[in-house]
Amino acid sequence: xxxxxxxxxxxxxxxxxxxxxxxxxxxxxxxxxxxxxxxxxxxxxxxxxxxxxxxxxxxxxxxxxxxxxxxxxxxxxxxxxxxxxxxxxxxxxxxxxxxxxxxxxxxxxxxxxxxxxxxxxxxxxxxxxxxxxxxxxxxxxxxxxxxxxxxxxxxxxxxxxxxxxxxxxxxxxxxxxxxxxxxxxxxxxxxxxxxxxxxxxxxxxxxxxxxxxxxxxxxxxxxxxxxxxxxxxxxxxxxxxxxxxxxxxxxxxxxxxxxxxxxxxxxxxxxxxxxxxxxxxxxxxxxxxxxxxxxxxxxxxxxxxxxxxxxxxxxxxxxxxxxxxxxxxxxxxxxxxxxxxxxxxxxxxxxxxxxxxxxxxxxxxxxxxxxxxxxxxxxxxxxxxxxxxxxxxxxxxxxxxxxxxxxxxxxxxxxxxxxxxxxxxxxxxxxxxxxxxxxxxxxxxxxxxxxxxxxxxxxxxxxxxxxxxxxxxxxxxxxxxxxxxxxxxxxxxxxxxxxxxxxxxxxxxxxxxxxxxxxxxxxxxxxxx
Amino acid sequence: xxxxxxxxxxxxxxxxxxxxxxxxxxxxxxxxxxxxxxxxxxxxxxxxxxxxxxxxxxxxxxxxxxxxxxxxxxxxxxxxxxxxxxxxxxxxxxxxxxxxxxxxxxxxxxxxxxxxxxxxxxxxxxxxxxxxxxxxxxxxxxxxxxxxxxxxxxxxxxxxxxxxxxxxxxxxxxxxxxxxxxxxxxxxxxxxxxxxxxxxxxxxxxxxxxxxxxxxxxxxxxxxxxxxxxxxxxxxxxxxxxxxxxxxxxxxxxxxxxxxxxxxxxxxxxxxxxxxxxxxxxxxxxxxxxxxxxxxxxxxxxxxxxx
Numbered sequence: 001x002x003x004x005x006x007x008x009x010x011x012x013x014x015x016x017x018x019x020x021x022x023x024x025x026x027x028x029x030x031x032x033x034x035x036x037x038x039x040x041x042x043x044x045x046x047x048x049x050x051x052x053x054x055x056x057x058x059x060x061x062x063x064x065x066x067x068x069x070x071x072x073x074x075x076x077x078x079x080x081x082x083x084x085x086x087x088x089x090x091x092x093x094x095x096x097x098x099x100x101x102x103x104x105x106x107x108x109x110x111x112x113x114x115x116x117x118x119x120x121x122x123x124x125x126x127x128x129x130x131x132x133x134x135x136x137x138x139x140x141x142x143x144x145x146x147x148x149x150x151x152x153x154x155x156x157x158x159x160x161x162x163x164x165x166x167x168x169x170x171x172x173x174x175x176x177x178x179x180x181x182x183x184x185x186x187x188x189x190x191x192x193x194x195x196x197x198x199x200x201x202x203x204x205x206x207x208x209x210x211x212x213x214x215x216x217x218x219x220x221x222x223x224x225x226x227x228x229x230x231x232x233x234x235x236x237x238x239x240x241x242x243x244x245x246x247x248x249x250x251x252x253x254x255x256x257x258x259x260x261x262x263x264x265x266x267x268x269x270x271x272x273x274x275x276x277x278x279x280x281x282x283x284x285x286x287x288x289x290x291x292x293x294x295x296x297x298x299x300x301x302x303x304x305x306x307x308x309x310x311x312x313x314x315x316x317x318x319x320x321x322x323x324x325x326x327x328x329x330x331x332x333x334x335x336x337x338x339x340x341x342x343x344x345x346x347x348x349x350x351x352x353x354x355x356x357x358x359x360x361x362x363x364x365x366x367x368x369x370x371x372x373x374x375x376x377x378x379x380x381x382x383x384x385x386x387x388x389x390x391x392x393x394x395x396x397x398x399x400x401x402x403x404x405x406x407x408x409x410x411x412x413x414x415x416x417x418x419x420x421x422x423x424x425x426x427x428x429x430x431x432x433x434x435x436x437x438x439x440x441x442x443x444x445x446x447x448x449x450x451x452x453x454x455x456x457x458x459x460x461x462x463x464x465x466x467x468x469x470x471x472x473x474x475x476x477x478x479x480x481x482x483x484x485x486x487x488x489x490x491x492x493x494x495x496x497x498x499x500x501x502x503x504x505x506x507x508x509x510x511x512x513x514x515x516x517x518x519x520x521x522x523x524x525x526x527x528x529x
Numbered sequence: 530x531x532x533x534x535x536x537x538x539x540x541x542x543x544x545x546x547x548x549x550x551x552x553x554x555x556x557x558x559x560x561x562x563x564x565x566x567x568x569x570x571x572x573x574x575x576x577x578x579x580x581x582x583x584x585x586x587x588x589x590x591x592x593x594x595x596x597x598x599x600x601x602x603x604x605x606x607x608x609x610x611x612x613x614x615x616x617x618x619x620x621x622x623x624x625x626x627x628x629x630x631x632x633x634x635x636x637x638x639x640x641x642x643x644x645x646x647x648x649x650x651x652x653x654x655x656x657x658x659x660x661x662x663x664x665x666x667x668x669x670x671x672x673x674x675x676x677x678x679x680x681x682x683x684x685x686x687x688x689x690x691x692x693x694x695x696x697x698x699x700x701x702x703x704x705x706x707x708x709x710x711x712x713x714x715x716x717x718x719x720x721x722x723x724x725x726x727x728x729x730x731x732x733x734x735x736x737x738x739x740x741x742x743x744x745x746x747x748x749x750x751x752x753x754x755x756x757x758x759x760x761x762x763x764x765x766x767x768x769x770x771x772x773x774x775x776x777x778x779x780x781x782x783x784x785x786x787x788x789x790x791x792x793x794x795x796x797x798x799x800x801x802x803x804x805x806x807x808x809x810x811x812x813x814x815x816x817x818x819x820x821x822x823x824x825x826x827x828x829x830x831x832x833x834x835x836x
Contacts, residue, residue, distance in 0.1 A: 235796075235798050239799075253796060306605035311605075383782065387783060390601075391601060391623065391783065405695075409691055
């Protein structure tokens, strides 16, 4: 046994020595670790964060978002104007852009990509994000006109998302349904090389690329090859980074961050403006959940701060209101109306409303037990968040039953009316987007799983979406936030922080996090050896 | 009870040999039981196994009285404390005492095992006896059992949890279905041997009903095989149940279950190994104890192995 291991070691050492000259000439690829792969890499077909995080490297969008998550910066468009009525957007495009195959990008390519996104024949699940488009057309050789039927205040942010990526028509037509599966051709800093689903996706540097957004110091990519590796088990992922077998990840388990910070040379960096929120929503027409007192008591009884601390190991941040404070049009005054943690107050509130403790400690009113069922996806954090909430609610006499589902069946289950409440985490870019997504009555049954149908909300959200004036939009959204906070439709829990961990081989890693993409375009990243 | 017995004996007068056989079987049982027990106790391994099983059953039964804290009350300020702090064995990810959770987890695991073995062995037993006693039905019944046998229990668990939702009932149903064909085969095998015996023929010639023959003459003579199977199966079922719970299909929070506890601790394996390791050790000990006990029982009950 000893002999065998000695032999193996000797062999490994020999292999390492043999590999040294090659390493000296060309640096080993940058390996980025993640926990899940996407189903495909066609920007308009996949809604997965796992697709978006690679898409930003493979392709470009008209505009980009700065690290503050609030400022729109140039992308493929070097400048733009918006008509006073908010219906016509005119983009002036760069002329030096080339696809990975070397073909110069034209304004027709952009029109093609955007039209493909909204074309009903493409059946894109995210076409609604493009807004009420009237026409997208070319004006001259480098101007694009995006015309709307009515104003859409969210447009610039939506155009910065990966869904609006510019792709090469020839490759799309050549590969058909296999576009983004067998190959890809975009104008991003890195080019598609090889994909082994659920294992790795290899990208090579786009040699032509020099049009990176101004949010980066260097507009050119610095790394020859990037490998996105999938490691589903978070302990293994942690060990791989710790052993420096991989270079970067933003899927490090929160519990390991402090340890990582203590390792010399390791960069552990946090994005303050990351928007990925966890909340519990109530179905407002279910027997127990329809009682506002129950919902309010749930908000008061849940120790959100303790959950953020214990479940996210001190790395989570309590959500003060329905929305993340980092988001555009977040309303602070409605956050002040959010019930504070006060279990005694919750118990008193329930008492006053006639919910009296039964023999088993669970409250009852008119023969109805204060019990409700929550559905959610079984991921790393949901079991622990829900269990902590369950214990908190039990202390005030509310019985919360937990039913978590495997990701394969969860989305189907979450579209039913079987449950009374649900746990959800989601990324978003603006308040208009988040609120319209979840609270417009036409969004019932999903994603408006609350069955919240309110004409006033609809009207306010409509006026926010079509506002041409930023103050008016802010005002409308503030009213919606106040109304929904007072109705206690949600129990906002935690904003999931984004932490990028990089080994000492990597320089310039900075957390971005647009739609979950921790490294965004991957520019400024350098390898030391 | 006594009057039909008398009737039978009277009726059996002409075939004295058969009477003797039947009586000797009936009389041998208590003697054999004593021998078996003595044999079990003479072996150190089986003594330890028996003690562990008894201890596990006692802990599970009296968990609500033995547990030092509330099994559901969380304490988020004191999560993942190592053994020695906050109670002898530390706390879990919700700040609950590990001792309390282990006691209640064991209770759930044993109950799950008991329910699935009881249901599975009853149904499987009925099918096994029927297949042995009615050769015509045997083909259909046993082929059906073969079909069931070809599906792994985990697959049943996944399918049932997908249909009815994860939870203890789903696991119990899955484990029951997985136990039925095994039990049916064991029972049919030993019943076929018993049915060859002369006293069965005698009982038949007396005109006793099928049910009575099975219950009074076939079942008692298959008991040793059933007993060994049940003990061994109990250990396997606990392990399978823990595996299903580990996958999230079993007990739902806040119910403590050993497999689910091990899964819960997996996220902090490097930082608080006790959360995963302790329930795994309990599963290991209980399953091993049942397996050793089952093996010893088999040795003790097999006349060929007896000295």
